[in-house]
Amino acid sequence: MKRITAGRLIAGVAATATALSLAACSGGAPDEDPVTLTYWTWAPGIPDIVETWNADHPDIQVKVEQPAGADDILAKVLSAQRAGNGPDMFAAEYQKVPNFVLAGAGYDITDLVADSRDQFTDATWGLVTVGDTVYGVPQDTGPMVLLYRGDIFDEHGWTAPATWDDYAALAEQVQAELPGTYLGGYPDDGSTLAGYAMPLGAQWWSTDGDSWSVDIDGPETQRVAEFWNDLVSRGLADTTHFFTPEWNTELNSGTLLSWGAGIWSAGTIASVAPDTAGDWRIAPLPSWDGETTAGLMGGSSAMVGSTTTHAKEAVEFLTWLNGSQEGSSALAASGLFPASIAGQESLNSLDVPEMVAGQDDYWQIAQQVAADSATFTWGPNVQLAFDTYSNNVQAAVQNGTPFVDALTAAQDAVVADLKKTGYTVK
Amino acid sequence: MSPAVAAAPVRRRRDSTRPRLAPWLFLSPAIVLFVLFLVIPMGYAIYLSFVALRVEGGAFGTRQQVFVGLENYVDALTDPELLASLGRLATFGVIAVPLTLGGALLFALLLDLPRVRFARFSRTAIFVPYAVPGVIATLLWGFMYLPTTSPINFLLTSVGLPPIDFLGPQGIYGSLANIAIWAGLGFNMIILYTALRSIPVEMYEAARLDGAGEWQIAWRIKIPLVAPALLLTLIFSLLGTLQAYSEPTTLKSLSNSISHSFFPLMKVYRDAFGLDNVSSAAAMSVVLALGTLVVSLVLLRILQRRTFEEAK
Numbered sequence: 001m002k003r004i005t006a007g008r009l010i011a012g013v014a015a016t017a018t019a020l021s022l023a024a025c026s027g028g029a030p031d032e033d034p035v036t037l038t039y040w041t042w043a044p045g046i047p048d049i050v051e052t053w054n055a056d057h058p059d060i061q062v063k064v065e066q067p068a069g070a071d072d073i074l075a076k077v078l079s080a081q082r083a084g085n086g087p088d089m090f091a092a093e094y095q096k097v098p099n100f101v102l103a104g105a106g107y108d109i110t111d112l113v114a115d116s117r118d119q120f121t122d123a124t125w126g127l128v129t130v131g132d133t134v135y136g137v138p139q140d141t142g143p144m145v146l147l148y149r150g151d152i153f154d155e156h157g158w159t160a161p162a163t164w165d166d167y168a169a170l171a172e173q174v175q176a177e178l179p180g181t182y183l184g185g186y187p188d189d190g191s192t193l194a195g196y197a198m199p200l201g202a203q204w205w206s207t208d209g210d211s212w213s214v215d216i217d218g219p220e221t222q223r224v225a226e227f228w229n230d231l232v233s234r235g236l237a238d239t240t241h242f243f244t245p246e247w248n249t250e251l252n253s254g255t256l257l258s259w260g261a262g263i264w265s266a267g268t269i270a271s272v273a274p275d276t277a278g279d280w281r282i283a284p285l286p287s288w289d290g291e292t293t294a295g296l297m298g299g300s301s302a303m304v305g306s307t308t309t310h311a312k313e314a315v316e317f318l319t320w321l322n323g324s325q326e327g328s329s330a331l332a333a334s335g336l337f338p339a340s341i342a343g344q345e346s347l348n349s350l351d352v353p354e355m356v357a358g359q360d361d362y363w364q365i366a367q368q369v370a371a372d373s374a375t376f377t378w379g380p381n382v383q384l385a386f387d388t389y390s391n392n393v394q395a396a397v398q399n400g401t402p403f404v405d406a407l408t409a410a411q412d413a414v415v416a417d418l419k420k421t422g423y424t425v426k
Numbered sequence: 427m428s429p430a431v432a433a434a435p436v437r438r439r440r441d442s443t444r445p446r447l448a449p450w451l452f453l454s455p456a457i458v459l460f461v462l463f464l465v466i467p468m469g470y471a472i473y474l475s476f477v478a479l480r481v482e483g484g485a486f487g488t489r490q491q492v493f494v495g496l497e498n499y500v501d502a503l504t505d506p507e508l509l510a511s512l513g514r515l516a517t518f519g520v521i522a523v524p525l526t527l528g529g530a531l532l533f534a535l536l537l538d539l540p541r542v543r544f545a546r547f548s549r550t551a552i553f554v555p556y557a558v559p560g561v562i563a564t565l566l567w568g569f570m571y572l573p574t575t576s577p578i579n580f581l582l583t584s585v586g587l588p589p590i591d592f593l594g595p596q597g598i599y600g601s602l603a604n605i606a607i608w609a610g611l612g613f614n615m616i617i618l619y620t621a622l623r624s625i626p627v628e629m630y631e632a633a634r635l636d637g638a639g640e641w642q643i644a645w646r647i648k649i650p651l652v653a654p655a656l657l658l659t660l661i662f663s664l665l666g667t668l669q670a671y672s673e674p675t676t677l678k679s680l681s682n683s684i685s686h687s688f689f690p691l692m693k694v695y696r697d698a699f700g701l702d703n704v705s706s707a708a709a710m711s712v713v714l715a716l717g718t719l720v721v722s723l724v725l726l727r728i729l730q731r732r733t734f735e736e737a738k
Contacts, residue, residue, distance in 0.1 A: 071700070072699060074702060075698070075699040075700070075702060078702055099702070101486070101488075102481065102486065102487070102488055102489060103479070103488070103489055103702060104488040104489065130486055131485070131486040133486070188682070207485040207486070208485075209484075209485070210484035210485050211485060212485055239682070240682075241682055243679075244679055244680055245568075245569070245572055245574075245575070245680060246572060246573065246574060246680070249574045249575075381701070383700055383701055384701055387685075387686045387687075387696065387700070387701075390685070390686070391685035391686060391687070394682045394683075394685070395595075395685075397682070398594070398595045398682070398683070399595075420501075421479065421480060421481050421489065422480040422481035422482060422487075422489075423481055423485065423487075424484075424485075
């Protein structure tokens with residue numbers, strides 16, 4: 001028998017490892033036609049639309065992968081990039097775009113997308129711009145509306161509240177006429193809270209030269225928190241978090257009559273409360289002081305990864321998917337509310353979602369709020385703000401402490417984190 | 427005299443290099459796996475705990491990895507959120523561990539009684555929950571807890587009693603502990619039961635001849651003799667408690683009382699994968715791992731001495 005020494009053993013292992021890594025390298029995109037781009041997304045309708053693109057563009061083939069949902073994609077993209085196999089393109093929620101960019105995951109596509117600028121509104125374009133640099137193409141958007149039970153409202157002669165004062169009065173009336181039923185729930189997540197505060201002009205993050213300013217506990221957001229604090233303490237607002245089984249039950253049983261959320265809400269509750277299809281309607285969110293601007297909640301963009309070697313091709317595909325008539329109307333047909341102007345115009349030819357079947361002016365209201373949505377800048381540590389706010393406001397409800405304390409907690413956590421990371425904070 | 431015969435050739439071979447290599451050869455698969463999957467990842471985690479991502483260059487500067495020394499550890503040890511999560515874990519552990527072990531011991535003793543019926547069936551029935559994955563167990567119990575679906579609250583309210591707020595800020599500890607007890611009791615019971623079965627029957631016979639009843643046999647013979655097994659189950663339960671993660675994470679979607687940093691491991695996960703702060707997560711993991719190690723060793727040392735001295 002041949003003698004095996006430790007040295008040979010190690011050499012053998014090393015050789016195997018080298019062979020494996022070589023094999024892994026050869027799997028990457030070779031610099032020859034056709035180019036294959038990887039695209040990470042979670043939107044269910046995308047693969048079908050990409051098939052159309054692939055059929056028409058043999059030289060730029062796109063491979064859709066769905067490794068993670070909106071919550072986990074940041075960590076997955078960063079890990080993949082650090083490991084040297086990051087995707088060429090990936091979906092990023094608007095509030096995570098600065099986080100991706102400042103983590104070094106984004107590719108500067110300012111010059112490559114310059115021609116597509118006028119296909120989008122200022123509000124959505126602003127969300128993919130960090131500083132003066134554009135890092136992504138807007139895909140879908142979520143101007144906020146009030147989704148409410150039209151059938152129950154009609155039965156009782158109620159109308160959708162035009163102002164938040166009307167909303168509070170109606171919440172009282174609902175409770176009086178239908179004990180145990182709530183008009184709506186309070187915002188226990190940062191996304192909804194920010195959306196409610198945007199029309200008032202709240203800017204949670206802003207930059208001034210080289211420094212960041214944080215204003216999560218500013219007067220605008222405080223006003224929103226105090227409004228809901230009042231309703232919750234009077235027992236007029238539901239405290240169930242959305243998409244929990246309890247919340248789903250309330251929607252089904254008609255004990256929760258409205259939901260203030262992005263325009264996508266009519267589509268998402270279809271899986272939760274299918275029996276109430278056709279009972280719902282939308283209205284613009286109530287206004288604080290008569291302003292018409294709508295807040296934005298949710299929506300996402302497609303970013304180009306910093307590790308790509310084919311940024312030009314990636315942008316070509318992304319502007320087709322998200323900006324062109326063909327791509328964005330396909331997005332609209334797949335159930336997304338497209339960010340592009342052409343995509344939103346194409347909505348008129350679609351049926352209204354089944355949950356709001358019967359509301360003829362559904363698309364008009366949607367387009368109207370989308371056209372007049374607030375501009376907002378997200379910061380590098382949005383998730384921290386959201387988590388801190390949620391944890392603290394839920395505790396505030398349980399302990400009966402003021403909601404504004406949760407804003408202070410989020411403000412302090414965000415400022416401390418920015419400073420620790422090395423940013424200058426004013 | 428075979429040992430002497432066998433010893434002779436070994437002594438002769440010691441001169442060549444062969445025998446010195448052979449042990450390493452046999453050990454090498456274990457060593458390679460140990461290094462690849464334990465030493466390297468742990469070393470990497472420790473390395474990560476000494477670095478952090480820091481920004482240089484203005485408001486839109488990108489983050490670079492820099493060496494920060496013990497800063498992550500200082501942050502972890504002074505983080506009120508981590509301390510609060512340890513406090514919550516302690517509350518959970520104080521409920522779950524004694525009840526799991528007490529229940530396991532009780533059932534093991536009951537099953538070990540001489541004239542017990544359906545022993546095999548009961549043993550299996552008590553053990554089965556251990557085979558149910560934690561996430562599924564939590565979902566099963568979650569629906570028992572939810573106000574609208576809870577059969578317990580349905581029964582309570584139908585006889586005019588107030589419903590229990592299983593998912594409220596206080597009730598949540600009992601609800602989580604209940605899942606842990608339900609799942610862990612059977613496993614611990616089997617360990618204790620096995621230990622009980624290994625006690626020689628003669629001891630019971632002698633005790634009975636001396637006039638001892640079942641209660642006295644249990645208290646004076648069985649429990650002292652299974653003390654080492656009880657210690658083992660205690661260590662297992664404590665380690666299990668420190669690693670509690672899937673139950674609260676699953677129940678989080680059902681309850682507003684569970685925050686993102688409810689238990690320490692949830693905070694570690696959140697920092698690493700939600701907030702992209704791998705360094706802070708690594709430092710917390712090292713602190714938790716060292717803490718667990720110290721607690722287990724100290725406990726083992728103290729209790730082992732006591733139990734084995736008593737057993738002698």
